[in-house]
Amino acid sequence: MAGHTPTVDSNTLWxxxxxxxxxxxxxxxxxxFLVSDAFTFSGxxxxxxxxxxxxxxxxxxxxxxxxxxxFMHGDHPLLYVALMTFILIMSSVTMVLAVEAGHxxxxxxxxxxxxxxxxxxxxxxxxxxxxxxxxIHGTELGALQLVDGTIVQWVNEAxxxxxxxxxxxxxxxxxxxxxxxxxxVEVYGANLTVNEYGLPLFGDFFFxxxxxxxxxxxxxxxxxxxxxxxxxxxxxxxxxxxxMVEKVxxxxxxxxxxWVFVFTFFYLV
Amino acid sequence: xxxxxxREYVQHHSEAEGKAQRKIIWVIFWVLxxxxxxxxxxxxxxxxxxxxxxxxxxxFIILTLIKAYYIVAYxxxxxxxxxxxxxxxxxxxxxxxxxxxxxxxxEAIYVHDIHGLI
Numbered sequence: 001m002a003g004h005t006p007t008v009d010s011n012t013l014w015x016x017x018x019x020x021x022x023x024x025x026x027x028x029x030x031x032x033f034l035v036s037d038a039f040t041f042s043g044x045x046x047x048x049x050x051x052x053x054x055x056x057x058x059x060x061x062x063x064x065x066x067x068x069x070x071f072m073h074g075d076h077p078l079l080y081v082a083l084m085t086f087i088l089i090m091s092s093v094t095m096v097l098a099v100e101a102g103h104x105x106x107x108x109x110x111x112x113x114x115x116x117x118x119x120x121x122x123x124x125x126x127x128x129x130x131x132x133x134x135x136i137h138g139t140e141l142g143a144l145q146l147v148d149g150t151i152v153q154w155v156n157e158a159x160x161x162x163x164x165x166x167x168x169x170x171x172x173x174x175x176x177x178x179x180x181x182x183x184x185v186e187v188y189g190a191n192l193t194v195n196e197y198g199l200p201l202f203g204d205f206f207f208x209x210x211x212x213x214x215x216x217x218x219x220x221x222x223x224x225x226x227x228x229x230x231x232x233x234x235x236x237x238x239x240x241x242x243x244m245v246e247k248v249x250x251x252x253x254x255x256x257x258x259w260v261f262v263f264t265f266f267y268l269v
Numbered sequence: 270x271x272x273x274x275x276r277e278y279v280q281h282h283s284e285a286e287g288k289a290q291r292k293i294i295w296v297i298f299w300v301l302x303x304x305x306x307x308x309x310x311x312x313x314x315x316x317x318x319x320x321x322x323x324x325x326x327x328x329f330i331i332l333t334l335i336k337a338y339y340i341v342a343y344x345x346x347x348x349x350x351x352x353x354x355x356x357x358x359x360x361x362x363x364x365x366x367x368x369x370x371x372x373x374x375x376e377a378i379y380v381h382d383i384h385g386l387i
Contacts, residue, residue: 086305
């Protein structure tokens with residue numbers, strides 16, 4: 001944005017002695033790392049899309065899976081994940097405010113905004129743990145896994161009739177249901193091999209994608225904390241610039257950016 | 270000798286410039302929050318107001334791309350870097366991901382149709 005803007009001479013720009021992009025080495029490398037990381041996440045989300053389109057009829061609807069909200073009963077689709085998204089956007093704002101304060105060499109503001117960013121990150125990781133807990137734990141009713149591995153949903157607590165997966169909601173009851181139930185097993189919650197909400201693949205992708213993102217958030221919090229301690233110690237004040245805050249800031253915004261896509265492709269679409 | 274030349278490329282700004290920047294930061298925060306609000310509202314209500322799913326789905330995707338643009342351009346500051354650098358970061362990514370998405374859709378639909386035949 002501001003700062004010095006040297007005139008660009010295309011003849012000498014790549015001749016050595018200066019950074020042709022007018023950015024420091026460390027920041028360029030952070031950017032290229034983020035590009036490679038973005039490829040990893042894109043690979044995960046694209047493979048999710050592949051499997052989802054391949055099994056489009058029997059893919060669970062995320063809205064019906066993630067319906068819990070703390071201290072509230074009943075179904076609240078989307079609300080919890082919306083709250084998580086809000087927390088992450090908010091921590092992105094506090095991060096960019098810390099970077100801005102660094103440009104003014106305002107140590108106290110950097111400390112304040114970085115502290116809020118760390119708090120936001122920790123709350124987000126905690127929310128994700130809560131979400132995982134409920135997904136692993138499942139519903140009280142559970143579901144039935146037939147002999148061929150198909151997951152069918154109970155019609156009600158009586159557990160004598162069920163719906164086959166698919167858009168048409170075909171109900172099986174009576175003698176037919178009894179014979180199909182005979183060798184089936186009741187399943188509760190989700191892990192890497194069983195998923196009461198439908199295809200196990202859905203659970204696998206949920207654990208891998210949100211887990212990989214959560215790992216990024218966690219390492220982001222750790223990095224932010226290290227830089228935060230350095231800021232308090234006055235390391236960057238002595239150095240004369242706060243570029244390390246900018247670098248961890250790039251990483252933190254990237255984590256927020258990935259969540260924007262996970263939110264859309266896992267929970268909304 | 271000082272080998273770290275970061276100092277030469279460090280950006281500083283005055284109190285007045287900072288104030289202008291903070292204003293932009295908060296405006297973009299409200300944009301991001303507003304878009305997320307619209308997404309959640311649409312996700313909760315599209316069935317009851319009778320919208321077509323295809324329309325809702327593409328609205329979600331376009332809104333997501335707008336959000337991503339604002340985060341990368343303003344919060345990550347990419348918009349204000351040299352044009353060469355913007356291309357060095359964005360082009361390889363966009364080209365490969367566009368390719369991946371096309372492959373994913375065509376192949377997944379093919380695999381889906383094969384499932385129906387077995």
